[in-house]
Amino acid sequence: MRANLQLWSKIKPAFWDRRDSDLELLNYRRLWRTTFWLAVAVTLTPLMFLALINLYQFQQQYQMQHGEITSHLQRLMAISRVQISDFLDERRAALTYVSLANTFQELAEHRHLARVFSRLRQSFGGFVDLGLIDAAGIQRTYVGPYNLQGRDYRDQDWYKEVQIRGIYVSDVFLGHRNFPHFVIAVRHERAGEEPYVIRTTIDTGRLNELLRATDLQPSGDIFLVNQQGVLQTPSRLYGGVLAGFSLLSGPPAEWHGIREVADNQDRRLLLGLARIQGTPLTLVVVKQPQALLHKWDLLRINVIVMVGLSVVAILVVIWWVSSTLVNRIYDADLRRASMLHEAEYTNKLASIGRLAAGVAHEINNPVAIINEKVGLMRDLLGVSQDFAHKEKFLQQAAVIQDSVRRVSEITHRLLGFARHLPLRNEEIYLEALIREVLGFLGKEAEYRNIDINLMIPKEIAPIQADKGQLQQVLLNIINNALAALESGGEINISVAEQPGDKVAISIADNGEGIPKDHLQRIFEPFFSTKGEKGTGLGLSITYGIVRKMGGRIEVESEPGEGTTFTVILPRRQPTSNQPAPAAV
């Protein structure tokens, strides 16, 4: 969740968090969302549609391939099953022939049986031994590598089975020589003769060869299992003879044919089973279809990857385009609104200015009268003879004249601020101008015990600028500096020459400073950290005025250490109005 938020804070459009209620000409977030999602829908819908069609086609191809593999497997299984049956039938038929072609007495003779055994080995192969068991279940004659002569089989299960069914084929087992083989026994019964059984052991090597010849490489396997699911021939994938075959949960006899199963590694396999009739054996065919279907999978993955990459690229581009677009609209609206507000503010200032000028003018006239009256009083006192308290009267008159001068200074200052528009060029001595501005703010600084230091070299030449406007600029910046300071703070105001016939006025305070994320925005209209007290217009108007004067403002701030505003002005204004008349 936090990672999501971090990602969002990195990629969100620049306007996202700016909620200037005065500027809600449009809901920019909604505009952005609409633009974004509309573009996403228009571009991604056909792409997704195409991708789905493509995947559907692949699915069809896949299933076709799957069907082909299954039928191939079925054919293979049928052929192998016939081969195995034939192999077993051949051996069984050979034994039946031996029983038919020879009498019990002939076979009971060891030399005769050895000859028959030798012929069988020569003509069929795979025979390991041959024995003759009489009706009592006793092995009468035996030819082979083991010593089984005279063995009593009467109570053994296979003997009982051959008595009932006439034939018996055993599971595979490891004999004394650790060699896998199995047993075939055939019962002979003819009228007038005593029944007997011919039993032989067959080497599974030939059977293995038969199965190995079936081409199921590399991902397939073919082998035989018994009724208990134990391997009867070696398997490439599932171990040697007599190992358990794990894929079968129940006896193999319960089902027949091909089905899909999952192995212990969750790979999907095709498993085919076929009973070999008359034996305990079941033929097992295993195939990993994935191996054959691999190239289809590759194609499908290619499509998915390509679509995925396209979607990502499209989303990035749409994101960028919508953000840029809405940002530009936002910026344009902001500029327009700020210009409107600036004009409004300027008008308001002009009205206040006119009002102040009127009041100042009205006050100025009675003040001028007081001035003349007091002047006359002093003149008359000057020419009068001494009388009681004459000196005292003269002193009082001087104090009244001094007060009149102070009142007139105030009215002139008010009149000076009233003149704002249009931008006019006057010769301005910066030190005098700054002192004049401090005349307005000095009291506040004094009350709050804030030191204001001026560092203005005497050799700084006057500049051409609009006095009222420049006063406004300095007033705003110094006011902000005062607001940023605690009691006992310090403001340093300095003026320095700059290359290119410019001057730089720096106002540095050692107040709270401006956080980095605010620094970018302090000149934006309506951006204020003073809450209810600030309009958020002061610095924006200041910025506008300085730009109009052909200058610029630089800000450096370190939170906790202070802020320095530097106003850099050209010595001469870009649009040169006629200079005001100088006092003659």
Next chain:
Amino acid sequence: MRVLLIDDEKELVSTLSERLDLRGIANDWATSGEQGLELLAAKNFDWVVVDLKMPGLGGVGTIQAIKRRQPQARVMLLTGHSAAEDLKQALEMGADRYLVKPVDIDDLLALMQQGRD
């Protein structure tokens, strides 16, 4: 040197006149442009001190009339404030000097002396 003072504030203009009297400067005073022009028709003046803002003819109108009738008379403009536009117009109309109210009589006399040289 003879001075004519024109200002719609009677208290101001009469007091100023009295102060000039005390300094031995011959002077007359009027409380409107029209009245001033009447006086001007009767006598010659070296300096005419005119307030910029007056009802009736007004400062600028008065200066124009003075310059028409007595071109040799010098005009000192009194203004509540040095509003550049008004001053410029007045100076263009022929005012020779200007002073910002309230007037320091020593400044007034000094400017007049300068103008005479």
